[in-house]
Amino acid sequence: MTHLKGYGWGLGSVLLVSAAQLLMKWGMAQLPAIAAPLPFLAALRPHWPAALAVAVGLFAYGLSMLCWFHALKRLPLSRAYPLLSLSYALVWLLALLLPGFPDTFSAVRLLAIGLIVVGVGLVCATPRGG
Amino acid sequence: MIDYLLILVVSLLSCAGQLCQKQAASGVPRGSRRRHLLVWLSVSLLLLGLAMLAWLAVLQRLPVGRAYPMLSLNFVLVALAARWIWREALGSRQLAGIVLIVAGVALLGGGA
Numbered sequence A: 001m002t003h004l005k006g007y008g009w010g011l012g013s014v015l016l017v018s019a020a021q022l023l024m025k026w027g028m029a030q031l032p033a034i035a036a037p038l039p040f041l042a043a044l045r046p047h048w049p050a051a052l053a054v055a056v057g058l059f060a061y062g063l064s065m066l067c068w069f070h071a072l073k074r075l076p077l078s079r080a081y082p083l084l085s086l087s088y089a090l091v092w093l094l095a096l097l098l099p100g101f102p103d104t105f106s107a108v109r110l111l112a113i114g115l116i117v118v119g120v121g122l123v124c125a126t127p128r129g130g
Numbered sequence B: 001m002i003d004y005l006l007i008l009v010v011s012l013l014s015c016a017g018q019l020c021q022k023q024a025a026s027g028v029p030r031g032s033r034r035r036h037l038l039v040w041l042s043v044s045l046l047l048l049g050l051a052m053l054a055w056l057a058v059l060q061r062l063p064v065g066r067a068y069p070m071l072s073l074n075f076v077l078v079a080l081a082a083r084w085i086w087r088e089a090l091g092s093r094q095l096a097g098i099v100l101i102v103a104g105v106a107l108l109g110g111g112a
Helices: A001-029 A037-043 A046-073 A076-098 A106-125 B003-024 B032-061 B064-086 B093-111
Strands: none
Touching: A001 A076, A001 B032, A001 B064, A046 A076, A046 B032, A046 B093, A076 A106, A076 B064, A106 B064, A106 B093, B003 B032, B003 B064, B032 B064, B064 B093
């Protein structure tokens, strides 16, 4: 039962961090370059929906870390960590499907993310050999 | 070029932040345990905050579906740090995983 709850918290964390990335991306894309802090800050009020999206995204990111903390109480790190790679695939997919994101489909990108998901699973597996 | 340097900076800062969390949780305190936790967690928070600022800059420059998976570089950095700092095992599975992650990140960096 503990593991099940752990996966629950882990999936919650994955969903939240994915939403966070999409919100932050959508918001930041409409704001001036953050490398120039003063114009950036000045734009927050007139572009308040974008600023709000970034703020909600940061909040969602914080919530995802809380869920992650709860997941780690019930799951060993080697089981929890691979869940994070699911968020890479989820963000890729949602950025493709949702309007407002410039992402286009690329088979090479799909391959790259597949390599990364498998790679993360291997890195997190119990050590063997070496 | 700047984009990839920024992603590397995000990775290094967030990796350092995670390592500070690990040190907070499992390091041996020289003085009081509470002070040990406070110092390491504060440094971790600062590093993660800086990483987030750099990340927001990345988001303005690259599509999120391409940039975000490149943060998997963190897994490689943390695994290597665990090997070098805490002497944790890095077996053949880990090495194979690292190769795959680096290959995936390289494809993304190359424009995928």
